[in-house]
Amino acid sequence: MNLLNRQHSVLPGFGLSFGVTLFWLTLIVLLPFAALLFKTTDMGWTAFVETVTAERVVASLKLSFGASAIAALINIVMGFLLAWVLVRYPFPGKKLIDALVDLPFALPTAVAGIALTTLYAPNGWFGQYLAPLGIKVAFAPLGIVVALIFISLPFVVRTVQPVLEDLEKELEEAATCLGANRWQIFRRVIFPAAVPALITGGAMAFARATGEFGSVIFIAGNIPLVSEIAPLIIISKLDQYDYLGATAVAVVMLGLSFVILFAINAIQWWASRRHGAKR
């Protein structure tokens, strides 16, 4: 019961607010998950294992998690750059660009999927120049990565932005006085401060991408073992009224996501401890 081992805070009302928080989290987050898990108990263990180890399911899980990881990594780099530019440089149209970053949040994902397919299809604006080079984006796994990058970009930008804004100029000035060049300042001062936020943003982008359906389905091509994502497997099982099979795949996706996110959180905790950042 070290949960209730509270430090004596000046602020009263911890017990009540903590209770409300826990209740709310249970109602909104834990109950649906519990129901999902409970549903899978209707099928025997062997049936469960058989369902989730089927070749198509395994291939789709690999694709979903692999493509999401690639998209998250690319977003960590490009999102950081974007946040950096938005924070550090005044330029005309800055407000507009800042607002544009949120668009993937607001846009229905199906619209995003159709728009991206229009761009990258073999007869599309970009696709027509890529096709002769033998680069296939739409209707190939590459298209899935492109769609996932699009929908998860805001997560990284929006988590890193405030951190960069809060960085004190004095730190950099002090570093300069001590003879550091620009690259050293970035590597030793700015980057370590941004790491926890980058990891958080990357993790959120990754988590969002694994469950994405709407935008991917139009650009993927959906060929079994090649470009079928895990959410599509779930949908196609539902289309055959195979609730249990669909639930089984969903539970595996949840489990994998949870393990990965937990690991990322642990890394982050460790990183922030190491860099002595305030928690």
Place this chain on the structure above:
Amino acid sequence: MKPRLTLTALLLSLASTSVFADTQLLNVSYDVMRDFYKDYNPVFQKAYKAKTGETVTLQQSHGGSSKQALSVVNGLPADVITMNQATDIDLLADKGLIPAAWAKRLPNDSVPFNSITVFLVRKGNPKAVRDWNDLAKPGVQVIVPNPKTSGNGRYTYLAAWGQALKQPGGSEAKARDFVNRLFKNVPVLDTGGRAATTTFIQRQTGDVLVTFENEAEMIAREFGRGGFDIVYPKVSVLAENPVAVVDKVVDKKGTRKEADAYLNYLWSVEGQTVAAQNYLRPQNAQVAAKYAAQFPPVKTFRVTQVFGSWRAAMKTHFADGGVFDQIYTKK
């Protein structure tokens, strides 16, 4: 999303039925029947009012067919359900919403009109596609929606299989081999018929789109006839659109009389004419004769004739690990 809206609208309208004494019917249907029922509903309303003096208002809910059937099972109060595959209505029978022998209640196994599977090719037919065998040739790209998620795709698959069986010297092994080769030529498996149309017409992907005849005519209306030709294969499958009154709902709402009338009227000359105008092949001989010019004669078979029953076909071919899955998993 949509069913929720319909539900809200329905609840609101139920609250107001005491004020306006007209009956509300909810028709839960699949995606591409939007256009047909948009034309049919006013025709029925007028006829029903003339006959009984009663006003019936109609609400439509459209979506992927199996999703729609699931919604009804989960409580979407549909008075009638209109689908493109008997299995989607069988689901309601399995769950006790309608009797198991629902299909016997209306003529022709409760199928008021049907369509057939045809080929759309690029203008001038550059790949010289004449019949099924040409679809399996190397270098021909075929666009078919995914049979796992789309009734349209299932009909195409079953048509390909059935016609191979009907060839001289046809056998299960030959049918399997043909369908295998055909799907090796499919570069994209869209989740539904409309998505496949988009891939073929707007993305200019593939040489042949296999879809329903009425869908082909919809494309012609929408995009003009300049971009493609329609090729009629020698043998095709009959895509049947069964309909049923949902007993559990109409008994609760007291709308059985109106729901029965709504479905029965589909077989009337007026109802059949609306179907023909929407390029659905009418059952009524008189209407069929009048519109004969737009429906070239094609030898057809029913799914039940070749595969025994829809249930059997689903189990053998489209269930997980079934014959369709093996096309991709057998190297």
